Amino acid sequence: MKGMATIDRARLRSLMEREQQRFVHDRPKSRALFERAGKSLLGGVPMNWMMKWAGAFPPFVREAQGAHFFDVDGNRYIDFCLGDTGAMTGHSPFATVKAAEEQLKRGITLMLPSEDGVFVAEELQKRFALPFWQFALTATDANRFSIRLARQITGRSRILVFNWCYHGTVDESFITLKDGVAQARRGNVGPPVDPSITTRVVEFNDVPALEQALAAGDVACVLAEPVMTNVGIVHPEPGYHAALRELTRKYGTLLIIDETHTICAGPGGYTRAENLDPDFFVFGKAIGGGVPGAAYGFTQDVARGIQEHHSLEDCDTGGIGGTLAGNALSLAAMRATLEKVLTKAAFDQMIPLAVRWAEGVTKTIAEFGMSWNVTGLGCRAEYLFSATPAKNGTQAHDAMDFELERFMHLYAMNRGILLTPFHNMALMSPVTSKEDVDHHTRVFREGVRELAG
Numbered sequence: 001m002k003g004m005a006t007i008d009r010a011r012l013r014s015l016m017e018r019e020q021q022r023f024v025h026d027r028p029k030s031r032a033l034f035e036r037a038g039k040s041l042l043g044g045v046p047m048n049w050m051m052k053w054a055g056a057f058p059p060f061v062r063e064a065q066g067a068h069f070f071d072v073d074g075n076r077y078i079d080f081c082l083g084d085t086g087a088m089t090g091h092s093p094f095a096t097v098k099a100a101e102e103q104l105k106r107g108i109t110l111m112l113p114s115e116d117g118v119f120v121a122e123e124l125q126k127r128f129a130l131p132f133w134q135f136a137l138t139a140t141d142a143n144r145f146s147i148r149l150a151r152q153i154t155g156r157s158r159i160l161v162f163n164w165c166y167h168g169t170v171d172e173s174f175i176t177l178k179d180g181v182a183q184a185r186r187g188n189v190g191p192p193v194d195p196s197i198t199t200r201v202v203e204f205n206d207v208p209a210l211e212q213a214l215a216a217g218d219v220a221c222v223l224a225e226p227v228m229t230n231v232g233i234v235h236p237e238p239g240y241h242a243a244l245r246e247l248t249r250k251y252g253t254l255l256i257i258d259e260t261h262t263i264c265a266g267p268g269g270y271t272r273a274e275n276l277d278p279d280f281f282v283f284g285k286a287i288g289g290g291v292p293g294a295a296y297g298f299t300q301d302v303a304r305g306i307q308e309h310h311s312l313e314d315c316d317t318g319g320i321g322g323t324l325a326g327n328a329l330s331l332a333a334m335r336a337t338l339e340k341v342l343t344k345a346a347f348d349q350m351i352p353l354a355v356r357w358a359e360g361v362t363k364t365i366a367e368f369g370m371s372w373n374v375t376g377l378g379c380r381a382e383y384l385f386s387a388t389p390a391k392n393g394t395q396a397h398d399a400m401d402f403e404l405e406r407f408m409h410l411y412a413m414n415r416g417i418l419l420t421p422f423h424n425m426a427l428m429s430p431v432t433s434k435e436d437v438d439h440h441t442r443v444f445r446e447g448v449r450e451l452a453g
């Protein structure tokens with residue numbers, strides 16, 4: 001049942017109009033910048049997805065620090081979006097900035113290793129229990145490189161993903177199921193080939209469908225978030241990960257666990273929290289405290305498989321690389337972030353705040369009888385417009401309500417709160433405070449009260 005069953009759409013639209021007027025009124029400088037930007041940036045934004053912010057234009061940022069930022073009009077925001085996890089450390093964490101500043105003066109990119117790379121790999125070994133590591137600049141690339149390596153090792157061409165997953169701009173992953181049939185995902189821009197040629201797609205938590213898709217023995221790897229986080233939060237059912245690991249092994253398929261978002265579960269991500277045993281592990285976004293960087297790790301067996309195919313003459317080509325990947329600045333930032341920012345102590349601080357945020361939202365949902373639910377994972381929490389938590393991507397996707405979501409986002413923005421633009425997610429940084437969370441609780445309640453009428 002959708003939240004919309006209880007929501008008067010005419011009322012929602014008139015509230016939206018009122019909020020839009022307030023948004024524009026309070027942001028003349030952002031508006032002027034947006035108008036200027038329209039003459040040089042397509043759509044007036046540096047990246048197409050920035051058009052999705054709920055306001056008439058995005059607020060232009062003056063500066064960000066910790067869990068807060070100011071726009072150019074001087075409006076202050078509590079940032080629960082945190083760069084969609086890129087700034088999960090809080091903006092410009094002191095230790096990362098210090099290390100990056102020092103490195104900036106000592107050389108930014110060289111195509112040669114530095115000691116920081118060794119330190120980072122050793123730290124990643126300890127955290128995630130995988131022996132070998134390589135670097136990329138984005139989680140997308142770390143996923144792409146892992147997929148290529150999996151293909152090379154297994155000699156198989158296909159991959160498998162879960163319906164309504166997101167792993168960055170990985171061509172093979174833009175596929176969804178419609179009435180059980182795999183097809184290019186809506187909005188897939190210029191797919192190189194029909195993704196059903198490269199990819200099998202099944203629902204998360206559906207073990208028989210997974211087995212059926214792997215049984216032909218032509219799937220190189222499964223690319224999975226251990227908990228889905230990009231269509232609301234969808235948890236695995238008890239035993240699902242054990243089945244996933246067992247079936248991938250049974251059919252000779254490698255398992256890539258993408259923890260770019262689920263690192264929110266703790267310093268060792270969901271993998272360590274739940275003792276998963278992947279063949280590849282991907283960690284991007286927050287690893288450098290906001291400085292671009294990503295890492296992928298793999299087992300001894302995978303390392304052997306890679307080396308069996310290694311050619312000294314050709315190792316600088318072949319689809320894995322990036323001139324700036326593993327640059328000195330990224331590595332210095334990753335080292336400081338892992339050593340001093342994304343520590344166990346930080347997670348001990350962040351996780352209870354997400355619980356507090358979820359409790360506040362849950363209370364309001366109950367008070368106004370909305371058929372919405374709240375889910376959480378570590379320092380991340382999210383509400384979805386369905387009465388019960390989703391068990392797979394389709395259920396989560398069906399519960400989305402674009403109009404209602406935009407209202408909730410705009411209402412929050414007008415009262416100094418930023419949620420992620422794509423769904424209703426809030427992330428806690430090590431410097432987010434209880435007051436920040438409680439402000440959201442009050443604003444959320446007020447918004448729902450107005451909606452309920």
Ligand SMILES: Cc1ncc(COP(=O)(O)O)c(C=O)c1O
Pocket residue numbers: 084138139140141143166167168169225230258259260261284285
């Ligand atoms: C789980 C997951 N993996 C990978 C990515 C890609 O990250 P990036 O856009 O930094 O390459 C994302 C982005 O949202 C993600 O959510």
